[in-house]
Amino acid sequence: MAMKQAEDLREKYLRQSMFPTIFCDGCGIGNVLNYTLWAIDEIELDIDRTVFVSGIGCSSRLTGYVNADGLHTTHGRALAFATGVKVANPDLTVIVFTGDGDGSGIGGNHLLHTIRRNIDMTVILVNNYTYGMTGGQVAPTTPMGSITTTTPYGNSEWPLDVCEVARALGAPYVARWPVTFPYQPIKSIEQGIRKRGFALIEMLAPCPTAYGRRNNLRALDQSWKWYKDHSLLVEEYERIERFGTDAERATLQGKIKVGVFQDSERECFSDQWRAVVERVKLKA
């Protein structure tokens, strides 16, 4: 079989009339789209029966590029809209593109409850540490000390770890990868779509224009190196955390846990609801 090319995926799955994209040079969101298309092509997903839902922000623009049914909604509310789609028609596959601000800031409450209900959907949350579309303001995920337009003297808040929240809530599938890892995200997106239940794949993506340039991560090679240097597989991270020496534990400072955080089974909402209907539905 011939090697898959990004050009072929672009031809097959994207709306040609939407090009060029809105994304800046060096933005990692295009990589996320590439990995997503690769994954849906690998599992031969029926694109006619798939709905892409998003909120507002740079990453939420991804729904517009995919030639499929798409619901580009209001800021933070993608998961609530997506819940309506999935619950009303459980036969559809629902994939959500959201960002860190959209999905964990303004939309944080919907994230909690969509996971709690275990709605069967795949959420690809692009975390670029900032509100990129509005020019780079502090986000719930912005690292402590980072410079943004609204933290000109350095961020004084602790960042939110979205994957840890999802794991704590019992999401059946949780993974985090930087876009600098090309193969693992594809695998995780495949696994997420196949998972019957809520799947969260957090993608760490550089934003050179709005975040990087204020934090010494403007150049592409610089930012990609930063993600590589700061990423540590979750298994290794947690091994050191539990069993490492003091010296080993000190190396965890500033490291980001990446990998598959959770891969488990839990009955999803639609299955639970179907059981209710079977029990109480009237006979004609």
Next chain:
Amino acid sequence: MDRNLIRKALGAKVQFIQGDEACAYGALLAGCTFFGGYPITPATEVAEVMARLLPKIGGCYIQMEDEIASIAAIIGASWTGAKTMTSTSGPGFSLMQENLGYGIMTETPCVIINVQRSGPSTGQPTLGAYGDMMQARWGTHGDHEIIMLCPANVQESLDLTITAFNFAERYRTPVLVFIDGELGHMRERVIIPEDDEIAIVNRTISNVSPDEYVPFGVNGDLVPAFAPFGAGYHTYVTGLTHNEQGLPRASSAEVHNRLVRRLADKILNNTDDIVLYEELETDDCEILLVSYGITAGVCRDVVATARQRGVKVGMLRLITIWPFAEEAVARLAQQVRMMIVSEMNMGQIIHPIREAVAGRCDVRLISKIGGALHMPAEIMEAVEQWR
């Protein structure tokens, strides 16, 4: 949806039920199969009835985490082709404003019941009021039209909820049904109409192939044909200003003009169909009581009393509040000496009334807030005093 199943779920043909319950019954009769809601006094019973009856007919009830999510869920569900509804009261309706605009912009059929209570803020949760009349019209940002119906009794809460679904489907837009805490919790005898007594409208589904389909392209009546998600049409739905293909054109004045004016015109060009009102003893009246909602029942009583006393009083009862019945008001303004507007707020619908009257007759307000209804005697007293 199996009509027999709906009737079986609703039960006896004649029932003694609340306004809230009647709204839920109307929704089920209209074909609603999806309800997303959040509890709030005095609207909770709407959600409770839907939660009890929807699974019985194979539909879905989901309680969302807040009212923002409730309206989001019903819009998302509507795009699968389902008829969908949510219900709330003032504070929840405030939270719904952004997504209400999204529903208008994306031409998504859905119905929102607002069982009004006093505000601002938490106000008087258990008491009735009509303080959200103007919020309904202008609450969401940007230029838009909205359809809003105001039942006056429990039977009409059922009947007009069916009408609301029909308008939502016909014009592809969110439709509001506004009652109040008093009517929502009031019990009256209700007759469940037979299928041949009610019209059921379903949205026009695209009959062209996906290749030929233009998701927001229109013919004469300005309402685009609908293609449900999952049918292979690859519709892109966005709240951004979009062209007929549904694709964002957020910087184009021309596309924005064309889109937003069409969204308004599809409603404004059809006021003959949408604007419903009732006239009582208006042929020869010199004083006109203008009312809507639960207050209409009080005014009906006043008309009878006044006529017994030989005072030529009539009533215009607004059923559709938005778009506003300006032609009816303007016509009656040429005939009557005075309009008396009784509102359970500090005067909201009096403003479009004054605009339609344009100085042709005297317009006076009897405002009542705090939870109590107008008493027939106090309106009659005003009639006697002002005649």
